[in-house]
Amino acid sequence: xxxxxxxxxxLDRRLRRREALVALGGAGxxxxxxxxxxxxxxxxxxxxxxxxxxxxxxxxxxxDTSLTRRNITEGxxxxxxxxxxxxxxxxxxxxxxxxxxxxWHCDAGGEYSGYESLSQGGGPRASGAQGGGHQAPTSxxxxxxxxxxSDAKGRAEFLTVFPGWYRGRTPHIHLKVHVGxxxxxxxxxxxxxxxxxxxxxQSPYRTHxxxxxLHAADSIFRQxxxxxAVLRLARRSGSRKxxxxxxxxxxxxx
Numbered sequence: 085x086x087x088x089x090x091x092x093x094x095l096d097r098r099l100r101r102r103e104a105l106v107a108l109g110g111a112g113x114x115x116x117x118x119x120x121x122x123x124x125x126x127x128x129x130x131x132x133x134x135x136x137x138x139x140x141x142x143x144x145x146x147x148d149t150s151l152t153r154r155n156i157t158e159g160x161x162x163x164x165x166x167x168x169x170x171x172x173x174x175x176x177x178x179x180x181x182x183x184x185x186x187x188w189h190c191d192a193g194g195e196y197s198g199y200e201s202l203s204q205g206g207g208p209r210a211s212g213a214q215g216g217g218h219q220a221p222t223s224x225x226x227x228x229x230x231x232x233x234s235d236a237k238g239r240a241e242f243l244t245v246f247p248g249w250y251r252g253r254t255p256h257i258h259l260k261v262h263v264g265x266x267x268x269x270x271x272x273x274x275x276x277x278x279x280x281x282x283x284x285x286q287s288p289y290r291t292h293x294x295x296x297x298l299h300a301a302d303s304i305f306r307q308x309x310x311x312x313a314v315l316r317l318a319r320r321s322g323s324r325k326x327x328x329x330x331x332x333x334x335x336x337x338x
Contacts, residue, residue, distance in 0.1 A: 134177035137334045140307045142270045143258055144219040145196040146188065149229055155243040156230035161288045162192040162245025164326030167273075167315065171238045171261060174334035179238030183335070184262035187242055188229040192288045194250035197225040231262075246275075246283050246327065249295035254302040255280055261335050269335040274305055274314045279327070 167187070171180040190196050198221035228247075232240040249255045254274060261269040277299060284294055299305045305313065315329035 134172060134174060135334050136174040136336055137269060137271055138307060138309050138313075139270055140272050140304050142218075142260065143272075144217060145199050146218065146258065146260075147198050147221055147226065147229060149226060149231070151226060151230045152232065153230045154232060154241060156187070156228055157243065157245055158227035160191045160227050160245055162248075163283055163286065163289075164320065164324065165244050165246045166320065166326070166328040167242045167244060167257065168328070168330045169234070169240045169259070170330065170332045171234045171240065172332060172334050174336050179236070180234055180263070180335070180337075181236050181238065182263075183234040183238070183240070183268075184231055185234060185240035185333075186229075186231045186260045186262065187244075187257055188259075189244070189247040189257040190250060191228055192245065192248040193292055194248045197227040197229060198223050200225070246280075246289075248289060248292055249284075249297075251296055253295075254297050254299050254305055255295060256304075259333075261333060263335070263337050268337050269333060271333070272304060272308050272313065273331055274299065274308070275329075276314060276317060279317055 169185050171183045171185065172178065173180055188196070199219065201222040202219065228244060230242060232242060234240045247255050247257060254277075256272045256274050259269075259271050259273065260267050281294060283289060284292070299310070313331075315331050317327045317329045320326050320328050
């Protein structure tokens with residue numbers, strides 16, 4: 085007996101949803117943001133975001149610190165930026181409480197704390213710009229670096245400034261997620277290029293100009309998942325200047 089039209093419609097919708105989920109999983113993309121959905125462990129998750137976030141190089145300018153702090157600016161100039169990371173277990177979609185999220189990035193002029201003497205023309209030397217071996221710090225500065233523990237909703241928040249750029253890389257923020265004293269994720273997140281161009285026309289960024297590398301020419305951007313690794317940005321509410329960004333990180337602990 086032939087199936088009714090409503091039944092066929094239901095099957096079609098299920099197949100389309102299944103195909104979309106398979107496509108996302110096969111591409112290995114993470115941080116895909118959509119409508120909020122409840123989590124069994126409390127809080128919310130973004131629709132279709134329960135996938136493993138790709139691993140990428142930590143880069144040469146990581147420093148082992150234990151600086152647990154929300155505000156990592158240390159007075160560095162730049163447009164204020166709040167960044168919110170939602171950490172999820174990629175297998176269960178449950179929010180991960182107590183995950184130690186660590187971030188670091190360059191300042192408005194393209195300088196990393198601890199490595200100012202390695203700069204060349206307003207940013208780290210082009211050698212190793214796309215990654216490479218770890219460099220020993222050349223100073224004791226630690227601006228724009230810090231750790232935060234995720235809350236019951238899996239969220240870790242930082243107050244920083246919009247990063248600058250340096251040769252050979254599109255603007256980005258480095259991150260690690262530690263669970264139980266072990267690194268379970270090393271990654272990088274990025275910015276909408278139109279927003280970045282507008283920010284860089286303002287002081288103090290404009291003296292450094294526009295970045296020399298777009299997303300399409302940055303191999304790490306592609307490794308990180310491309311557009312799924314771009315922060316969702318919104319202007320901060322009220323009279324506060326700057327932006328607030330959010331992204332979901334799917335991590336595996338075993």
